[in-house]
Amino acid sequence: NANNITLRSGDHLTREKFLPEITGPIISDGVFTESHESNRANALLAPLMFPFELIATGTGWNGTQSYAVVILVHDSERAAVENAARLADRLVNSNAQNGLPWAVAFPEIDLSVSANRLVAVFKGGEAGFLLHNTGAQILFVHEPG
Numbered sequence: 001n002a003n004n005i006t007l008r009s010g011d012h013l014t015r016e017k018f019l020p021e022i023t024g025p026i027i028s029d030g031v032f033t034e035s036h037e038s039n040r041a042n043a044l045l046a047p048l049m050f051p052f053e054l055i056a057t058g059t060g061w062n063g064t065q066s067y068a069v070v071i072l073v074h075d076s077e078r079a080a081v082e083n084a085a086r087l088a089d090r091l092v093n094s095n096a097q098n099g100l101p102w103a104v105a106f107p108e109i110d111l112s113v114s115a116n117r118l119v120a121v122f123k124g125g126e127a128g129f130l131l132h133n134t135g136a137q138i139l140f141v142h143e144p145g
Helices: 036-043 077-093 134-140
Strands: 003-009 054-061 066-073 108-114 117-123
Touching: 036 134, 077 108, 077 117, 077 134
Parallel strands: none
Antiparallel strands: 003 054, 054 066, 066 117, 108 117
């Protein structure tokens, strides 16, 4: 029942594109901290994701709370399982804009793997706005393929 569905290539969130090796203040969109250096430092608090082929995102309301869903499509089930572990680590060890781990920002986060897909569902709190926040993309930044 999610709406506002967006599909993008996994290449959109590579380290090179999302965490450029330049210095100074951030003027363009796509990152959320005060400088490129601080953005990279926050992103690297936990290992980056492994490459994935496609990212699908959406938001919705289940009658009692808002939620956001992120689906990462991989080339194999093994890659999806490996990224599930990486994402769990990133949720605990990388920070949202308020400096707290992402896992603190949401009352419930469900991660599951089905075939070559990793599905992450963020429930409650500000989940409905998670994907409208470009800073949240830092969770899904991945190493080059």
